[in-house]
Amino acid sequence: KNAFEFSNEYEEGIAFWGKGSGKNISIAKLVIYNCYKLSCLKNPQRFLREKYGCSIGDGDAIDVANMSVTARQASNVFFKKFKVILKKCKNPKTGKNWFAEQGVDLREGVDLLKSQVNFHNGITAHSLNSETNTGEGLNLFLATIDEFGSFPVDRVFELRESIKQTIVSRFKGYGSLALI
Numbered sequence: 344k345n346a347f348e349f350s351n352e353y354e355e356g357i358a359f360w361g362k363g364s365g366k367n368i369s370i371a372k373l374v375i376y377n378c379y380k381l382s383c384l385k386n387p388q389r390f391l392r393e394k395y396g397c398s399i400g401d402g403d404a405i406d407v408a409n410m411s412v413t414a415r416q417a418s419n420v421f422f423k424k425f426k427v428i429l430k431k432c433k434n435p436k437t438g439k440n441w442f443a444e445q446g447v448d449l450r451e452g453v454d455l456l457k458s459q460v461n462f463h464n465g466i467t468a469h470s471l472n473s474e475t476n477t478g479e480g481l482n483l484f485l486a487t488i489d490e491f492g493s494f495p496v497d498r499v500f501e502l503r504e505s506i507k508q509t510i511v512s513r514f515k516g517y518g519s520l521a522l523i
Contacts, residue, residue: 366523370409370487371425373521374468375432377407377485381466382445388465391484397514399482406481408469410506412493418458421489422470426455473502483510484518491522 381387387405391397399405409425411417430449434441440449446463448454454461458470471478473494478486486506488494494502503522510518 366489367421367424368428370421370489370521370523371428373487374407374409374425374485375429378460378462378466378468379432379441381405381407381484382442382462382464384464386464391514391517395514395517397517399513402465404465404467404482405484406467406469406478407485408471408478408481408483409487409489410471410473410478410502411489412473414472416490417470417472422458425468425470426460429455429460473498478506478509481509482513484514485521486510486519487521487523489523 384390386401388399388401388403391405392399409417409421411421429442430440432441433439434444437444442462443449447460460468462468469478469481483506486509488503488506491499491503503520507520510520
C-alpha cells in the first residue's frame with residue numbers, strides 16, 4: 344500500500360500477551376508510527392477530511408493516546424518507554440532525530456511534557472489513565488488501552504465504549520482502538 348494511505352481493515356483489535364512480552368514497547372512503537380505517518384502530511388486534518396470524510400476541521404487537534412489503569416503505570420511504565428523510543432527515532436539520511444528535524448523540541452518541559460508530546464500540525468500523543476483522564480474532549484485517531492484486564496470490571500466496558508465512540512465520531516472507519 345501507499346505510505347500515505349490509512350487502512351480501514353480493522354477498527355478495533357485485541358491482543359493477549361503475557362507479562363514481560365513487550366506490550367509497552369509495542370504500544371509505544373504503534374503510537375509513534377502513527378504520529379510519524381500523520382506528521383508526514385502537510386495538513387493531516389484536511390487530508391483525513393477530504394480523502395476519508397473524517398469530521399475534523401483544519402485547526403482541530405489530532406490525538407493519539409495510550410490509557411493505563413493508574414497514573415503511576417501511565418507515567419512510569421508506558422510513557423517512560425515511549426519517550427526513550429521517540430528520542431531514538433533517527434532519520435537514516437542524516438543520523439539526527441526525525442521528529443526533532445520536523446520541529447519537535449525533545450527537551451523535557453518543552454514539547455516533551457509529563458503526560459503528552461506535542462508534534463507539529465496539532466498532533467499530540469497522550470499518556471492517559473483511568474484515575475484522572477479518560478480522553479474526554481480529545482480527537483482520538485488511535486487509542487490503546489493497556490492492561491485492559493486490570494481495569495475495574497464495573498467500569499472497563501463503559502470506558503472502552505466511550506473511547507471507541509470518541510474515535511468513531513471523528514474518524515469513522517479510519518480511527519483505531521487496540522485493547523492489550
